[in-house]
Amino acid sequence: MTRRSGHWAVGVLMCLLLMGAAVLPAAASVRPAGAVSAAVSGAAGVGSASPEVGARTGVSAQAGAAGSPGWRAAEQYSNSGTLEFTVSSVTPQVVTASSGNVLTIRGSVRNVSGADVTGLRFRLQRGAALPDTAAVRKSLVEPATDPTAAIGPFRPFAAAPGAAGGADQPSGGAVAAGQQVDFAVAEWIGGSSGLQITSPGVYPLLLNVNGTTEIDGRQRPLRLGELHLLLTVTAVPGQADGKVLQAKQSVPVGLLWQLSSRPHRGVQGYFLDDQLAAEISAGGRLDTTLRAIETSALPGAVVPVIDPMLLDELAAMSAGYRVLQGGGNGRPAVQPPLTDSPQPPPTAPATPPQQPAGSDAAGSAAAPVTAEPARPDGADPLRLPEPATVPGPGAAAAAAFLQRITALTRTHRLIVLPTSDPDVQSALDGGVTDAGAQLAALAEAGRRTAAARLGSATGIATEVAVPPGPATTDTLAQYLGAGQTGAVLRRSSVAAGSTVGSSNQVRVELGEGRALPAVLTDAEVGPLLDRALAPAPAAGGAAATPAQTKLAGSNVVPTPSSALNTTVALLAARAVDGDTEPVLQLPSDTVDTRGLAELGDALAALSGADVVTGADPSALLQRTPTTAPRVEPVAEATGAGLNPDYLRHYRDTKAELAEVATALAVPNRPAGSALTRTLAAATAPLLSASLRSDTAPGDAVLATIDGTTAFLRQGVQLRLTQGSYTLASKDAPLRLDITNSLPYPVLVNVTVSAPANQGLTAISPAQPKLIEPGQTAILQLQTSVQKAGRLQAQAQLVSPSGAPWGPPAVLNIRSDAYGALTVVLIAVAGGVLFLMVVLRLWQRWRQRGNPDGGDAAGDAAGGDAVGGDAGRGAAAGRAAAGGDTAGGDPAGGDPAGSDTAGSDTAKAGRPRNSGGTDHTGDVRVADALTPAAPTPGPPPVPAPRADDTTGSAEPAGPAGKER
Incomplete structure (x- = not known):
């Protein structure tokens, strides 16, 4: 072939392909003249295929999610695992009388083998209508590899040139090893050609892809891949007889869609950052979610779940708000501690009014928190400090967003959560003992907020619990105690041993005769809805097994569109069977609002044929049958929770x-x-x-x-002395100084403790002491001290409840009190001294009563030593003073003779007692120190005669010889 003829052939082929792309969509409701089935290359929108999602899972694209029951691979063909399919859209998902007569499948295909493939061709094949839900489920488990009810011809499978989404540039009908290309195929739905559908029902479809690849060095034509789908038809487009799908009962469907955000406000209601303003602005997360709810084709199937905290924050923003400096890039600022001293309020507040975090007041904002109102004494009130802030720019957006939420009450049923949607399960597991009381308070606050912000619309339910994760018996009991009379629970909240069957309405046993009506998420449709609404794979999800990744010889990447394709087929089959089990779904936090829009369109199409109806969770819970299965909650909750x-x-x-x-x-x-x-x-x-x-x-x-x-x-501390504290007696009080440097009065007490061997006991006052702002007060403790000396004790400032207030202080104490042993010794010594004094007084009395005889007892005890010596001393004293008066001459005498004769005579004639003691010399110490009165001497002795030369001496006394 010459180069010119080759160029001419390529040009003709491109023209034909472009004509097909333009003609097929336009002929949606027109019966073609012949069997029109084409591979559409470069069709509008083909290049915007959804990215691959998660692990490869499911044996058919309509399964779309791990966890669907009983998936297994169909018959394997040689090299049939060569191609991997990703379905980005199936249009229409539900065929109705007005949906159009052309089925279009868009997606991408990747060559996962090690060899190039060429000559790709496809054809669509349809099986007979599936009569019931069991048949649909079997088709999901064992898809027919060669449905023959309608078989189209093979046509070239051409890739879309220049497609976006990461696809490589293909050459017509060829995909190199590892290459990915986008595709779009279209086929007639009704009529004498194409799928040839003539009545409503659920039909199995097969996209059969063949091509040529190298095997053992030779190019062989083989089936390289299969893509299985289900086509749900409620009415045949353009059919005059008007047949519709015969549904026995409508299936209640409710999609609980949460409108909430994280806490954004700190102490005094100041905003920590301005992230909420970004979320509610055009294109923000909350704006996109709310817009999807507002534009949902079936409002009754979407149940907004509102966190009252969001309403409070929006109201505060709409009234004008301040944002802490430093809060940005999604990281909240930290407000400084409230450490200011009392100061008068400014005449004009520096910041607009702020509503405290967690407030449920009806007004959109409250005045800045004033610590103390004006006092009767005229003193200025105390005010909490105002941190550095900047004006928040989102007031107008907040007011508009709040109005949009309020408008939902006219078109949707709403569920109002407890304020901030607390994670009660995590709180109980983390040891927060008052979690139940907090839940009750937050639930009541949420009811008040809903009434103030949303009015009294009848479609607002405040008694429905929606725990954020699996819940145990204790957690559900807390919800029941907080006034939540029913719950919507994930199926993972039910213990594995409970008999539930296919029922979604149950009564959860809580013990003590209590049971909580609940609606469980659907075990079959629930995972599909998760996939349809959350295309991003769960972090850390388990990898799919080889049996899950094979689909009739082809690999299929699960996508929202493939999951939705299966969802609508199952719902239609259930309606035909008359299965009225409600389908309530709790979307995960990572939802895709584009998936919500597509799901809403599909549910609206089913609703038009009475296949589904909107579910009212509150009404369902009130009508829970008494015969509903009774189940046990899980003993231990697993999954994500608070740190x-x-x-x-x-x-x-x-x-x-x-x-x-x-x-x-x-x-x-x-x-x-x-x-x-x-x-x-x-x-x-x-x-x-x-x-x-x-x-x-x-x-x-x-x-x-x-x-x-x-x-x-x-700000409240003990002020200790530099030295030691002195206790003068055993029960002397201990006085301690307490200083309060705060701008607030405080109540505190003090405890004093000492080791047992210190002998110190201190009794604290029964009532705490009031310490005025900026003052020092004395606190007096009664003490009991057992011994004197230096002691050491610990003083601890405590709160009125007795909890320590700051570190303990060491007290050095000096005790002057006498202990028991000391007192005993002193008493004994005093008694001995008293007896000695009494004895001496008695002796003195005896002596005065008998001065000559003396004290016989005293003589016996020591007369010689005391009395005798004293007497002799006294006599000697008298001799030295002038001789013996008694022995002198009365007339004056001769001094010399007197001296000699009188002295000798006295000595010779002095009587002695039997013990050799001279009674006249028995003188007490006191008497020796006191001048004695003159006493009469011995009788005079006659003077010797002159002729008596020898002298006559006085005979010696009986005691012995003369000395």
Whole structure:
């Protein structure tokens, strides 16, 4: 062939292909003159194929999701695993009288073998209508490899040149090894050619692709791949008889679609960042979701689930709001601790009014939190500090978005969650003991918010629980206690041993005769809806097994369109069978609103033939049959939850705040209580399930509270003396100084402890001490001391509940009190001294009563030593003073004779007692020190005669010889 003729042939082929692309869509409702079936190359929209999604799974494209029952591979053909299919769209998903008469399948195909393939050709084959749900399920499990009810001719399978989506540039009918190309095929639905469908029903389809590839060095024509689909027809396009699908009962379908966001506000209601403004702006996440709900073709099938926290935040924004400086790039700013001192309020607030986080007040905003109103004494009220902020730009967008949500009440049934949608299961697992009480408070706050923001529309349900994950008995009991009289649960919340069957309406046993009516997600359609609405694969999902990846010899990548194709077929089959089990679905957080739009169109088409109807979860729960299966909840919830470290931080902060609040709760002094209530209000949304993936907003709020409580604790301290404390007696009081540098009055107490061997016991006052702002007060403790000396004890400042307030302080104490042993010794010594004094007094009395005789007892005890010596001393004294008066001459005498004779005479004539002691010399110490009165001497002795030369001496006394 010459080069010119080759160019001419290529040009003709391109013209024919372009004509086919233009003619087929235009002839949707026109019966073709002949059997028109074409491979459409370069058709509009073909290049926008959805990207490949997840692991290869399912034996047919309509299965589309792991978890569908009983999938297995069909008969294998030689090299039939060469091609891998990805279906991006099937149009129409539901064939109706007005949908058009052309079926178009778009997608991409990849050569996953190691050899090039050429000469690709396709044909569409149809089987007979499937009579019931069982037949549909069998077709999903064992798709027919050669349906023969209608078989079209093979036609060239040409790829779309220049297609987007990452496809390589193909050459006509050839796909190199590893190459991916986009494709689009079209076929007539009704009429004498094409699929030749003449009555409503669910039909199996086969896209059979053949081609040539090299085997053993030779080019062989083989079947290289199969793509199985189901075609749901409620009415044949252009058919005059008007036959429609005969549905015995409409299947209730409800798609619970959550409108919520994470917490955005901190203490005092300031916004930590401006991410919410971006989410509600045109093209933002929440805007796109709400627009998909608003434009859904079947409003009754979409049930918006509203978080009241979102309504509160939107109302606060619409009234004018402030954003903390530093909050950006999706990371919230951390508000500084509230450590300012009292100051008068400015005449014009520096920031617009802010509503505290977690507030459910009816107004869109409240004035900045004032710690204390004006007092009767005229003092300025206390105000909490205002952090550095910037004006928020999203006020208008917030007001408009809030109006759009309010408008939903006129067209949709709504479910209102407890405020912030708390993850009760994670909270209970993480040791948050008051999770049930918090849930009850948040549920009541949500009801009030819904009434204030959305009005009293009859379509608003506030009694339906929608846990964010699997729930155990304890968790469901908390919902029941919070006024949630029914629940929509994931099927994973039911214990494996429970007998549920195909029923989706059950009663969950909670023990003690309690049961919670519940609607479970559908085990069969649920995974398909997940795939239809969440094209992104779940992170960490298990890889598909080889048996799941084969589809009649071909690999099929599951996509939203293939999953939706199976969903509508199953719903239609159920309606034909009269199966009225409700299908409620809880989409995951990673939903694709494009999938919602396509699903809404398909459900609307089914609704037109009375195949499906919108489900009202509240009404379904109220009508739960008494014969509904009774099931047990799972014993342990698995799956995603709040971070355990975050929950630990949350618990510790809440406990610390509660202790500080007891100290600041001064009667008739609301300043401190206002502060702690503001801090507590900021913790209300911090158990939100939206914080599972990122706890940064919660961490930012907890950091502000931690800093504030630390400041409050540091402001109240014991002021110790430089030396030691002295206790003068065993029960002397111990006086300690407490300083309060805070701008709030506080109530505190002190405990003092010492080791047992210190002998110190201190009794704290029964009531805590009130310490005024900026003042120092003395706290007096009654003590009991058992011994004297230096002691050491620990003083601990405590809150009114008895919890420690700061670290303990060491007290050095000096005790002057006498202990028991000391007192006993002193008493014994005193008694001995007393007896000695009494004895001496008695002796003295005896002596005065008998001065000559003396004290016989005293003589016996020591007369010689004391009395005798003293007497002799006294006599000697008298001799030295002037001789013996008694022995002298009365007339004056001769001094010399007197001296000699008188002295000797006295010595010779002095009587002695039997013990050799001179009684006249028995003188007491006291008497020796006192001048004695003159006593009469011995009788005078006659003077010797002059002729008596020898002298006559006085005979010696009986005691012995003369000395």
